Amino acid sequence: MNSFEAIVLAIVEGLTEFLPVSSTGHMIITSSLMGIASEPFVKLFTIVIQLGAILSVVVLYFKRFFKSINFYIKLLVAFIPAAVFGLLLSKKIDELLESPMAVGISLLIGGVILLFVDKWFNKPTINEEEEISYLTALKIGFFQCIAMLPGVSRSGATIVGGMSQKLSRKVAAEFSFFLAVPTMFAATAKKLYDFYKEGHTITHDQTNLLIIGNVVAFIVALLAIKSFIGYLNKHGFRVFGWYRIAAGLIIIILLLSGHNLQII
Template identity: 75%
Template sequence: MNFIQAIILAIIEGITEFLPISSTGHMILYSSFAGIASDPFVKLFTVAIQLGAILSVVVLYFRRFFRSISFYIKLVVAFIPAAIFGVLFSDKIDALLESPVGVAISLLVGGILLLFVDGWFKKVRIDDSDEIDFLTALKIGFFQCIAMIPGVSRSGATIVGGMSQKLSRKAAAEFSFFLAVPTMFAATAKKLLDFYKDGGSLTGEQIQLLAVGNVVAFIVAMLAIKFFIDFLTKYGFKVFGIYRIVVGIIILILLVSGFKLEIV
């Protein structure tokens, strides 16, 4: 992987990580077209640059992260289900990660659901993410587990989970961003640990690629978050649903035509 490919992947990560359109599906498309999907370092890179995206959340919501201890406890409570499911079903999750067809189907099904989500959850009880109680945080955490299926979208699952608990679209989106911090940090740490356990080591150039990738992902994610909050509040999920359906259909067409798509 060269620097141009690293920058493109980081841009894709920054845009798609916090939007309900599945970063996995987009990573599959680009890395397969670029011919770099089978590179072990690319698999590490696509996870490690999440640190840059995480930092964008912390910077944008700096005051929230230093407001109270209960804020952190709620994030831990919401994170617990994914942590448990990840440990118990890691082998099955890895098997799902090897199925491009599964990703395409998840994109399609998720897209269809997003077409109707705005009509399903009209009653709003919580308009500020700070008002979320511990039980609500836990319930949203279980929704995050659905995102272990590649193509579902972590942000999409948690935002819809929040709306099902009568959060406003803005409050649900913000809590989804906050929950991404421990979740993505844990995923990155595990990927790095597995990389070194398998005998991997980083060259000087690869370290530079990771540094550039994280910086780019950080900048792009900040812009994406600002755009998403405003757009979601005004227009809802329908556009994202249509977009997911289109991407899912493209992946299926490529698979049927014989194009080899590899999971990153």
Template identity: 70%
Template structure:
């Protein structure tokens, strides 16, 4: 992986982490298009730079993270399902990270859901993410587990989970952002530990630079993307994202079924 490729992947991550289009899926496709070999470090990189993106949540919602202990307890409750599933199915998840076809199918399936989600939950009234109950937090956490399939989108899964519990689009999106912090921190820490353990040595100087550049770029781009997404989502809903997912997914499926390797670089 070159530094230019790392920057491109980080831009993709920053834009898509909080959109319901699957950041991991887009980075897998981006890696395939750029011809990046899917070795252990590349798999680590695609997870680790998500940490840079979620740091933007801490900056933009700084005051929300210093309110009550209850806020953190709800995040822990919502985080538990993903933590359990992540440990139990870690190897299988890694296998799926190598499959553009899995991403494409998930994009299409998720896109179809997003076409109708606004009409299904058009009477939600709870507009404050701080008011959710513990059972609601846990249910949202269960929805988050679906995002372990590349292409599903953690953001889409958790926002839909929140809307299924009477949260408005805005409130569901904000809780999804908050939940990203412990989830992606844990995912990044685990990936780095596994990489260190399996290789029996620390990261090389170039790998450290790639991770640093990737996280900084993802952080900056995500700062812009979050505010834009909240404004767009509140005004227009999910339909545009559903159409986008379906189009991209179908194009990828068509290319893969025709024998196209996706790599163009």
């Protein structure tokens, strides 16, 4: 991996991390097109730079992160399901990530859901983060577990989960962003641990690439978050639904026609 490839992947991450389209899936596809997807460091890179994008949430919502202890308790409660299932199912999740058909099906099903989610959950009663109960936070946390399947967007799953619990689109999206902070810190720590456990080391040049990737992802995500919130409030999820359906169908059709997409 060179600096140009690192910047491209970081831009993709920053643009897609907070959209309900699966940022990990897009980075896998992008790295595959560049012919670097199989490199162990690239797999580490695609996880670690998500931390840079997530840190943009802390900057944009700085005051919210120092508002009350209840805020942190809610995030912890919502984080617990993913932490437990992530540890228990880590090997199975890695296996599923090698299945392009699973990615295609997840994109397709998730797209169909996004076409109707605005109609299903159009009567929110929770318009402020302070109104979210611990039980509601836990339920949203279980929705986040669905995103362990390849092609399922973490932000999409948690936003839809929040809306199903009567959160407004804006509050559901913001809580999804907040929940990403402990989730991605944990994911980054585990990926680094596994990387070293497998006998790999990070060189000086690779450290520089990680720094570049996190900085670029951070800057791009800063711009993407506000744009997404504004668009979501005005237009809802339909455009993301159609995008996912198109992407999923392309993958499925290519697979059924005999094309080898194992790199995806």
